[in-house]
Structures are given as C-alpha cells and as structure tokens.
Amino acid sequence: MAGETYWESFQKRGMSRREFIKFSTMMAGLMGLAPSFIPKLIHAMETKEKVPVIWLHGLECTCCSESLIRSGSPLASDLVLNMISLEIDDTLQASAGEPMLEHKREIMEKYHGRYILAVEGNPPLNEDGMFCIVGGKSFLEELKEAAKGAAAVIAWGSCASNGCVQAAKPNPTHAVPIHKVITDKPIIKVPGCPPIPEVMTGVILHVVQFGEIPPLDRKGRPKMFYGQRIHDTCYRRPFFNAGQFVETPDDDAAKKGWCLYKIGCRGPTTYNSCGNLRWYGGISYPIQSGAPCIGCAADGFWDNGPFHNRLVNIPLPGVETTADKVGLIAGAAAIGGLAAHAIGSAIRNTMASRETNGNNQEEKTK
Amino acid sequence: MSVSEKRTFLKIYLFQPGLRIWHWVQFLCIVVLFVTGLYIGDPFFTGSGSGEPTVVYPHILSMDLVRTIHFSAGYVLLVAFLYRIFLFFTKKAHRALMAPKHLWMLKDVILTYVFIKKSYPPVIRNPLARLAYIFIFALIVFQIWTGFAMYGMSNPNGATATVVSQWTLALFGNEFTLHVWHRIVAWLFFLFLIFHVYLVFYNAFLFKEGELASMASGNRWVPLHRIPVDAEDALECKIEDVLGDAGCDRRG
Known part of the structure; x- marks a missing residue:
C-alpha cells in the first residue's frame, strides 16, 4: 500500500525490529553502499512512505518485465509486494480494461508529483503515434500525461533509453527514446535488452529508499551499474591482452574459452554490469556462454551490424562492405590509375622533347 | 645579378x-x-x-x-x-601551405595532370599539394581527436574521458560508430600516401628541381628561367633581393 512507511509495513506484518534492521542492512549491501550509509538507509526506511510506481508499456517486447521477475536479490516478489507500491503494470496486474484505467487516473491524481513513472518501451511519433495505442489513446499521449505528475522517470531497457530495434534504420514508425518526449523530468536510463534483473531492482531500491535518483553519468545511466565497460570487467580479458582469439564459434580456441573479440564481441564499447554482476544471480552472461556480446546496452547497436564481425558495414549507399575492403580496392585503383598516368606522362615528355629537338634542328639548318 | x-x-x-x-x-x-x-x-x-x-x-x-x-x-x-x-x-615558409593567394592555379595544375594543358606556371608549393595538406591536417586532427576520445574511455571517469570522450561520444551517437569512423579515416591516409609519394616522384622527375630531396636537404633548386610565381611565400624577403646580392635567404 502506498502511504505507509517500510517500518510501518514491517510492524503490520508482525516482524521484529531486528528483522527490519537485518533487512535494511541487506538492502544497503545489495545497492553496494558503504557501511556508513546503513543508518541513513534505516532512517529513510523509517520515515519515507512507500513510493507508488506506475509502470507503462509502449512499443516493446516485455523482455524487461521478464528480466525483472527473475531478479534473485532482492526477489522480484519482495520488490513488488514489500518495497514499492506497484499501482499500475499492464503485465503483472490482475485487473484490466476500464477499472484499471480508472485506477490509474486515481493514482495519478492522488499522488501527483510523488509517483515514479517506469516506462518500458517507447512511443512512435509517426501518424500522431497511431502505431501504438493503449486504451483507445496513443501511447505518446498516455506517456506525456503520466509524465506530468511524475517525481522521476525510469527508462527501462534499450527501447526507452535509446530506441532499440524499433528505432533502428529505417525506423518506419519513427519510434524515439522517451527522453525525446519527456524533457522536463529527471530520467534514469537503464539500457540493456533487457537490463540485468539485479540492476533493475537495484535502481528501484535506490530511488524508493533514498527518495532521490542515483548518481548518473553524462548519458543519464546510473554510474554504479554502467560505469565500466564489459571488456574491462570480462573474465576473458587476459586472452585479449595476450592476443588469443576465437576465429569461429566452433573452433578449438572457442572450446578453450579464448577472447571473442574477433567474432564481433562488442564488449569493448558496451557499458554494463554483465562482467561483474552477471545474470540470474551470477550464473552466467553471454560471453561466458561463448557468444560474443552484441552490445545491447549501447546506443544504436542494431545499426552496427553484422553482430558477428568486428569490421562492420560502413554507410555506403547500395553496397554492404567494410572500410578495409573499400580502402584496399580504392588503393589498388589509385595505384593502377597512377601507373597509367606515369606512362602517359612519359609519352608526353618524350613527344615534347622531340618537338623541342626538332625545333632546334630547324633553327640550326636555317 | x-x-x-x-x-x-x-x-x-x-x-x-x-x-x-x-x-x-x-x-x-x-x-x-x-x-x-x-x-x-x-x-x-x-x-x-x-x-x-x-x-x-x-x-x-x-x-x-x-x-x-x-x-x-x-x-x-x-x-x-x-x-x-x-x-x-x-617562419613564413611554414605558413606557405595556408596562403590562399595562389590557389587560382589549382585549375591549371589539375588540367596539366590530366593531360589537357601542357604545363602550369612554376611553383614552389604546388596549389594542389597545399589543398591536400590542409585536408590531411584536418584528417590528423580528426584521428587524434577520435583516437583520444576512444582511449579516454578506458577510464570513463578520468580526465581524458571528461575533456574529450564524453561529448565526442554524444556527437557520434555511440562508441562503436566512433571506432568505425576512426578506421574509415585511417584508410584515407593510405590513399593519401599513394598519391603523395607518386606526385613527389612525378614532380622530381618532371622538373628536376630537387623536389624529392628537399624533405632531406631542405633545399629546392629552381632554374633561373623558371622562378616560381609564389616564391615569396617561402622567403622572408622580396624575390628581387634574393636574386640580387642583398639576398636574405640565399645560402651559397
């Protein structure tokens, strides 16, 4: 329920003060906070009301929700039932249709300026947003309306943060990341397709328990989760430094677990916590399972194909080719052309000198 | 004289x-x-x-x-x-490639290179080369800039990242695109090298003024009947002074 503090909800459930302190300490640990922050966190949990969250879905595939419900620490059920007051979420809630829309209106009115707006997916702008309609209204309209009263906005996944697949070229629906539409609210971008479950819960925890958005980098991503390249936290990095690369996904080197850089790993340009947090309670992550990172947390990653190549197609109209191929062909063409030019010049000079010699001889005979 | x-x-x-x-x-x-x-x-x-x-x-x-x-x-x-x-x-000579005064000869030079004209006026710095060097300097600036932008991201919170990388990445949209552009421009240097080397040899053989050796010796040998029209771009004084005994830049 919104309107009660965490301490109150603990008391209601008949849990002891000791359990409350233990829980708070665990939360501090999950968020990666120093021990000196624990008292502050406990104070916040005693005084801060549970934050109502409105979770909207635009153009998306629900992989963010799928990811969230697999969070191991804290459990997604803990998050949804104990830590926040998730008022609206089309995917998780039981109600539907008009009652749900009515409830949304109520919440938006009652907690105006206090609720967190979590957006999964993004709005298409073409045809006045008619490519995505929710409850008879375009998602664009719904999003703008919900953003008006939000204290802060969380952009879930690459869709909301940087456009993802629906904004990839040629982007027929003109889908845009939500920061193009919501310009007057603080936005926390949590890119990834999907983001790591623990990153999602960690971001929510930080927001609801401190009542403020986590420190963000220049791109608006939480520094604590997106501050490092996957490349720099990758356990296969020593193979990269030593120059030991997998050539094809099924070769001997792949079985030995060498670096996947040559088969297109985007780890060196992707910022995420895959290397240190890993996925689903640290079981694995794409690179560990032998697949090169496709850079799903990076801007415009769909447009930098093919994924399994380091040298990607360059923006030349009409052809699919790499910079190296074009460079070599242009170089060969230049050398050929200049060789022809050298021969032409030699012929011209010979002719010119014959002409001068002829003139000289003519002058002599005169 | x-x-x-x-x-x-x-x-x-x-x-x-x-x-x-x-x-x-x-x-x-x-x-x-x-x-x-x-x-x-x-x-x-x-x-x-x-x-x-x-x-x-x-x-x-x-x-x-x-x-x-x-x-x-x-x-x-x-x-x-x-x-x-x-x-x-x-030195004035070091600014020669930026002097726009003799760019008008560009057309003559290109037409001569493609065998349409017979020759162009004698020059100390070829106008096509002047343009090419400005272009290549721009490319060097681009490579240094994008290179350090990528290099800075090995520590996203470091000084290089703050000064160079962050805004550059914002400009290019994403980091991978920056890598791609860095490589595309690198190939332009390869093309430049081919043309540069060829044209230096070409001019050295055609005019025999020491074009090829000048980047080792520093000197150009200009025949007196072919005094370059832009000679003063490379000299600290008037061409008349050089030709006369009051010469300023003449050594031997």
Missing part, C-alpha cells in the same frame, strides 16, 4: 631542420599507427601460443603490446602536431 649569372639555379631554402624532422616523425607515426590500428580493429594474426594467457603473454606479439605501440605513437603524433603548430608561427 652578377653572382646569379654564373649560376643557372637558385637555391631556395624551403624546409628548416625542424620541419624536416617533423615530417619524418609524422610519417613514421602514421605508418606505425596505420599498421597497428589495422591489427587492433581486426587482429589478422592470432597468438601462436595455445597455453594460458599469463604464460603466452610475454613471448608473443601480444594485443597488449600492439595497443601500447599504437597509443605511444598516438601521443608522439599529438606532440608532433603541436610542434607543427608552433612551427607555423616561426
């Missing part, structure tokens, strides 16, 4: 030692950067050792070593470029 009458060539001291050293340092840097850069972007040979990386690492030409060479050469290129900017302010 008593002295000049004995000679058939006028020696023009075009490139000071500093400029010549800069030219060859930059040449080496660009070659090293190009080759190592090709490797870094797409490692065309992989480690011969099949053991643990810690064992293999010191014994082979590792990625780490290639990258270190690339980054070091990048720093040298940066310093060399800053030195070139310093040189720009020291």
